[in-house]
Amino acid sequence: xxxxxxxxxxxxxxxxxxxxxxxxxxxxxxxxxxxxxxxxxxxxxxxxxxxxxxxxxxxxxxxxxxxxxxxxxxxxxxxxxxxxxxxxxxxxxxxxxxxxxxxxxxxxxxxxxxxxxxxxxxxxxxxxxxxxxxxxxxxxxxxxxxxxxxxxxxxxxxxxxxxxxxxxxxxxxxxxxxxxxxxxxxxxxxxxxxxxxxxxxxxxxxxxxxxxxxxxxxxxxxxxxxxxxxxxxxxxxxxxxxxxxxxxxxxxxxxxxxxxxxxxxxxxxxxxxxxxxxxxxxxxxxxxxxxxxxxxxxxxxxxxxxxxxxxxxxxxxxxxxxxxxxxxxxxxxxxxxxxxxxxxxxxxxxxxxxxxxxxxxxxxxxxxx
Amino acid sequence: xxxxxxxxxxxxxxxxxxxxxxxxxxxxxxxxxxxxxxxxxxxxxxxxxxxxxxxxxxxxxxxxxxxxxxxxxxxxxxxxxxxxxxxxxxxxxxxxxxxxxxxxxxxxxxxxxxxxxxxxxxxxxxxxxxxxxxxxxxxxxxxxxxxxxxxxxxxxxxxxxxxxxxxxxxxxxxxxxxxxxxxxxxxxxxxxxxxxxxxxxxxxxxxxxxxxxxxxxxxxxxxxxxxxxxxxxxxxxxxxxxxxxxxxxxxxxxxxxxxxxxxxxxxxxxxxxxxxxxxxxxxxxxxxxxxxxxxxxxxxxxxxxxxxxxxxxxx
Numbered sequence: 205x206x207x208x209x210x211x212x213x214x215x216x217x218x219x220x221x222x223x224x225x226x227x228x229x230x231x232x233x234x235x236x237x238x239x240x241x242x243x244x245x246x247x248x249x250x251x252x253x254x255x256x257x258x259x260x261x262x263x264x265x266x267x268x269x270x271x272x273x274x275x276x277x278x279x280x281x282x283x284x285x286x287x288x289x290x291x292x293x294x295x296x297x298x299x300x301x302x303x304x305x306x307x308x309x310x311x312x313x314x315x316x317x318x319x320x321x322x323x324x325x326x327x328x329x330x331x332x333x334x335x336x337x338x339x340x341x342x343x344x345x346x347x348x349x350x351x352x353x354x355x356x357x358x359x360x361x362x363x364x365x366x367x368x369x370x371x372x373x374x375x376x377x378x379x380x381x382x383x384x385x386x387x388x389x390x391x392x393x394x395x396x397x398x399x400x401x402x403x404x405x406x407x408x409x410x411x412x413x414x415x416x417x418x419x420x421x422x423x424x425x426x427x428x429x430x431x432x433x434x435x436x437x438x439x440x441x442x443x444x445x446x447x448x449x450x451x452x453x454x455x456x457x458x459x460x461x462x463x464x465x466x467x468x469x470x471x472x473x474x475x476x477x478x479x480x481x482x483x484x485x486x487x488x489x490x491x492x493x494x495x496x497x498x499x500x501x502x503x504x505x506x507x508x509x510x511x512x513x514x515x516x517x518x519x520x521x522x523x524x525x526x527x528x529x530x531x532x533x534x535x536x537x538x539x540x541x542x543x544x545x546x547x548x549x550x551x552x553x554x555x556x557x558x559x560x561x562x563x564x565x566x567x568x569x570x571x572x573x
Numbered sequence: 574x575x576x577x578x579x580x581x582x583x584x585x586x587x588x589x590x591x592x593x594x595x596x597x598x599x600x601x602x603x604x605x606x607x608x609x610x611x612x613x614x615x616x617x618x619x620x621x622x623x624x625x626x627x628x629x630x631x632x633x634x635x636x637x638x639x640x641x642x643x644x645x646x647x648x649x650x651x652x653x654x655x656x657x658x659x660x661x662x663x664x665x666x667x668x669x670x671x672x673x674x675x676x677x678x679x680x681x682x683x684x685x686x687x688x689x690x691x692x693x694x695x696x697x698x699x700x701x702x703x704x705x706x707x708x709x710x711x712x713x714x715x716x717x718x719x720x721x722x723x724x725x726x727x728x729x730x731x732x733x734x735x736x737x738x739x740x741x742x743x744x745x746x747x748x749x750x751x752x753x754x755x756x757x758x759x760x761x762x763x764x765x766x767x768x769x770x771x772x773x774x775x776x777x778x779x780x781x782x783x784x785x786x787x788x789x790x791x792x793x794x795x796x797x798x799x800x801x802x803x804x805x806x807x808x809x810x811x812x813x814x815x816x817x818x819x820x821x822x823x824x825x826x827x828x829x830x831x832x833x834x835x836x837x838x839x840x841x842x843x844x845x846x847x848x849x850x851x852x853x854x855x856x857x858x859x860x861x862x863x864x865x866x867x868x869x870x871x872x873x874x875x876x877x878x879x880x881x882x883x884x885x886x887x888x
Contacts, residue, residue: 242777243684243843261693264842265779274779275809349709352695353605451611453635455783457841471808484809490782492799542783542839543631544603544610 214407215382215393216400217373222380225396226255229304232395233341236270237306238263247305256306258375261351266463266536267308268319271336272485274460278332278470279481293481298332304341304392311354311361311532313342313368315463318532321525322466332483341388344369346411348418353535355424355548360528363422364415374411381407426551428529431518434557439519440511442557448550449510451543456487458513458537458545464530467493488512514550575699577625577675580740581647584673585620588645594671597645598636599623606697606706607683611636623647625740626699627681627717632835634658634789637665644670647740649677651724651833653733654866655789658829661872664792667735674736676744679717679725680834684843686720689713724834724847727752734867753855759848770848771816777842778815780808784846785822787839790829797821823849828857828873831866 217225229235230252237256238245245260247267279293316337323333347354347363356362366372370389374381382398384390393399459465469486472479486493489510494503503509521530531547538546585597601612601622609628613636614620625647633646634655644665648656653674659665686706687694696707705714729752732743751757762770782798785791797805798818807814832854836846857863860883861874874882 243688246777275811351693447613450613450636453783453786453839455786455839456779456781457783457839460779460781461841469808473807473809482807482809487781490786490799538605540841542787542841544605544608546604549604 212404212408213384213390214402214404214411215384215398216402216407217380217382217398218400219378219380221398222258223255225398226306227252229392229396232302233392234299234301234303235306236267236303247308250306258307258345258373260307261349262309262534262536264536264540265461266315266534267305267312268315268463268466270303270305271316271333271340272319272323272466272468274485276332276483277480278483281479283477283479293479295331298335300335300339302341303336303339304343306343307345307373308342308369309347309534310344310363310365310367310369310372311356311359311534312463313344314361314365315368315532315534316342317368318464318527318530319466321527341370341392342368343371343373343389343392346372346374346414346418348375348414350418350422351535352423353538354422354533355426355535356533357419357422358425358428359531359533361532362415363418364411372411374414376410376414381411383408383411424533424535424548426533426548427555428518428551430555431529431551432522434519434554436515436519436523438559439515439554439557442554442559444553444557445507445511448514448545448553449507452489452506452510452545453543454489454491454506454509455542456485456489457540457542459487459489460485461536461540463534463536464517464532488516510545514547514554517547518551518554575625575701577741578623581623581625581673581675582621584738584740585614585623585645585647586617588671588673589614589617589620593643594645595642597623597647597673598633599647599673600625600629600631600633603628606694607681607686625675627679627704628683630680630722630834630838631787632789632831632833635787635835637670637789638792640665640669642669645673646670647673647675648733648736649675650728650731650733651677651831653735654730654831655833657735657866657869658831658873659789660869661866667869670737672733672736672738674733674739676733676739676741677725677728677731678744679721679728679731681717681720682722686715689715722834722837723755723845724832724837727755728832730864730867735869753851753858755848756851756855759852772812774844774848775812775815775819777844778819779842780810780815780818781841783839783841784836784844787835788826789833789835790826791822819846819849823853826850827853828861828863828875829865830854831864 235250236247237250238247238260240257244264247263277296280296281293282290284290323330350363366385370386372383372385382393467486467488468483471482471484491501491504495501503512517530522528588594588597597614597620599612600609602624603609607628611631611633632655633652637659660667690708692708694706694708698705703714703716727749729746729749759770806817830850840846863874865873
């Protein structure tokens with residue numbers, strides 16, 4: 205629940221007190237955070253002697269796995285006739301005691317809100333994702349020095365954006381300013397023993413100044429203003445998809461590193477008398493994703509799948525939910541795509557696209573730079 | 574513009590203009606530092622966007638499978654060996670191709686370069702033997718030879734093995750005394766250390782299959798990991814399933830792998846996928862004196878039968 209700005213509270217956390225507070229919070233929360241691993245950072249659950257690396261720039265995979273693990277047991281059953289649950293699928297025991305994600309980037313927190321639109325709807329509430337979400341407090345870390353690949357400000361978020369966060373931490377060299385954004389956030393800071401209140405007006409001014417300079421430092425922008433007005437068909441039939449799709453190798457990298465991609469596959473695995481139903485991340489890039497059991501495949505061609513990815517993120521999503529595009533500008537797919545397919549270019553291309561004549565939308569010979 | 578880029582563009586433009594080919598496959602510049610994009614040119618204007626630099630790491634033979642047109646293709650040494658593989662394995666015919674060969678002086682390792690800096694790399698420019706890397710606070714000139722990819726530093730076939738035209742003069746082919754020193758190091762480990770080594774190697778695999786999909790050898794219509802009837806492997810993150818995928822893929826490449834490094838290049842998690850294929854390359858070399866894709870006449874040893882084939886391993 206968001207706290208009104210008039211009751212705004214900003215807490216000062218000296219860096220010398222940080223580790224102690226983190227340790228205190230462990231008594232109540234399972235902590236997740238960025239950790240240096242080999243050449244990069246990953247988000248994972250932190251053991252008691254591990255602290256989140258607050259100097260990290262980005263994590264190779266997004267923190268979506270805290271709520272939506274790559275592989276999750278959702279149901280188990282047994283063929284053992286002596287047991288009570290013989291042949292009855294039941295959810296395994298799950299830990300939904302409080303957890304906190306420390307140091308999540310603001311755009312990644314916004315991504316969780318977009319994923320929520322899928323897992324928490326009026327008709328259906330995904331019990332696994334929703335319980336994990338309820339249990340989680342998001343303690344964000346504002347990005348003072350955005351990456352050259354960060355285009356979050358033009359993708360509905362930003363280096364200091366607050367949406368989806370319970371606390372926003374701002375790194376002020378020897379201390380953090382912690383802006384409380386929800387009751388959950390307040391409770392986390394209390395538990396950690398962070399309670400040195402700052403004058404909210406003065407502290408917020410400091411934060412605003414830092415926000416302005418961080419936003420100014422963002423050098424990468426996308427144009428999205430015309431996407432909504434365009435018809436699905438005119439974009440669908442645009443001539444540029446073939447060129448974009450050529451280099452794609454149909455791997456799952458873009459979807460797996462993406463904080464907003466939510467597609468999954470259900471798999472049953474049996475061993476001896478035990479059966480487990482798993483939910484695994486899936487990706488729309490390989491042909492297998494849409495192959496029907498009949499053998500028919502509505503997206504058997506690479507061009508159809510590449511188009512689907514960008515149409516879903518940049519057009520269908522906004523048309524359906526009216527919440528902007530399904531991309532928060534983190535830059536992970538731009539960096540990690542093995543063939544450098546760049547969503548920024550594609551978004552700009554779609555946004556600027558005008559079929560010459562309605563009738564020959566599908567025939568214009570187009571090319572991309 | 575460097576000379577090779579200029580030559581590639583000119584050759585590609587004339588191929589398209591004279592209608593010798595319908596398309597030319599090459600690389601264009603990427604949108605982020607140290608990247609390139611496989612690109613198909615159908616017009617002479619598009620052919621003028623081709624580039625050549627030390628980031629053309631992927632293997633363009635991967636884009637030939639199943640194509641029906643007359644194709645011009647830019648090929649460095651390893652690409653040309655995979656084209657030879659493709660021809661031997663009937664994935665494409667020699668007559669369908671016009672190969673613009675590029676004698677290669679090696680591609681650089683972007684992960685190794687990035688690890689030299691604590692800050693993000695924001696600009697990269699190339700000179701003949703060196704490159705300049707810029708971050709927010711520093712500019713450094715580094716030598717290419719110090720940052721070659723591991724597979725490039727042991728490559729003995731930098732010149733294209735088949736081609737119709739060359740975009741540059743042939744380079745000297747280095748003679749490397751032991752091109753399998755990396756495999757020897759792993760072979761020397763104890764059983765437990767080896768297990769640990771491969772466990773660590775696969776710890777980060779997310780099963781995106783970028784390694785498989787970037788590999789020109791992996792053109793099976795349905796990969797065994799994608800089969801559902803029967804289903805050979807689980808699809809989650811179970812270590813047995815992850816190992817099964819990598820082991821089987823490596824064995825499927827035995828005697829066919831040219832060590833082009835596309836698998837490593839494509840991996841988003843920086844896994845040195847070559848640790849699997851290298852051992853098999855070495856075994857095939859030791860047992861059969863075979864290196865993949867050196868010509869279009871001989872079939873790979875595991876693809877043929879000879880009564881004199883070594884069989885000491887059968888106990």
